[in-house]
Amino acid sequence: MIVRLNRYLSMCGVTSRRKADKLIEEGRVKVNGEVVRDLGVKIDPEVDRVEVDGKEVKPPRKIYIILNKPCCYLTQLGKSQSGKKTIEELIKDVPERVFPVGRLDYNTEGLLLLTNDGELANRVLHPRYKLPKVYLALVKGKVSKNTLRKMKHGAELEDGFAKPDDVRIVRYEGDNTLLEIVFHEGRKHIVKRFLASFGHPVIKLKRIALGTLKLGKLPPGKWRELSQRELRQLFSAVGLKYSS
Incomplete structure (x- = not known):
């Protein structure tokens, strides 16, 4: 992959592209031992050695x-x-700086993907790939079989029609209902707004899966790296080839 030098410096976390241009103009950047001042120069990260201030x-x-x-x-x-509190408090020991892919609401729990791979992040968020997001939603009241059928047919919300990929009753908990509901779209508060439109406001919401990724038994507040198998499956789901 051939990239512009300023972009490469930005990719390495040195500085922004604009400030990288200033470093280049000041003669502080070397490529293969030679000072480079041309802002348009391109390099091959697999072949070329880049130094800033001798490092x-x-x-x-x-x-x-x-x-x-x-x-x-x-x-x-x-x-x-x-x-x-923010999630940064929970990922201080991650060895590289990562960024959340999408978001979960303040009161929503569960699976959040974080990475420093911008291309993968963009594809995971892109509606073209229709990655399903699976939630457990504890809602107020007992959802009847009739209401469940209506939910499966969708509902008109203030920002357009919404229809879950799937919804089922997991169990009743006293006077309330635990539902599993799946959406592939990511409109703001879509799960909460959808269920509230049927008179069953959400009490507690937890995301348990995103595409091929599953939360499993990961404890609250903890993180783990994805396995090679999970990465291959996720990359494939968004049309990318994974190479370890």
């Missing part, structure tokens, strides 16, 4: 993790202006 720079190792996000954490990095 070799390389892209970070691509990393893919899933986090079991607990309730009451914001899906954002860094500190929040509101003072609420």
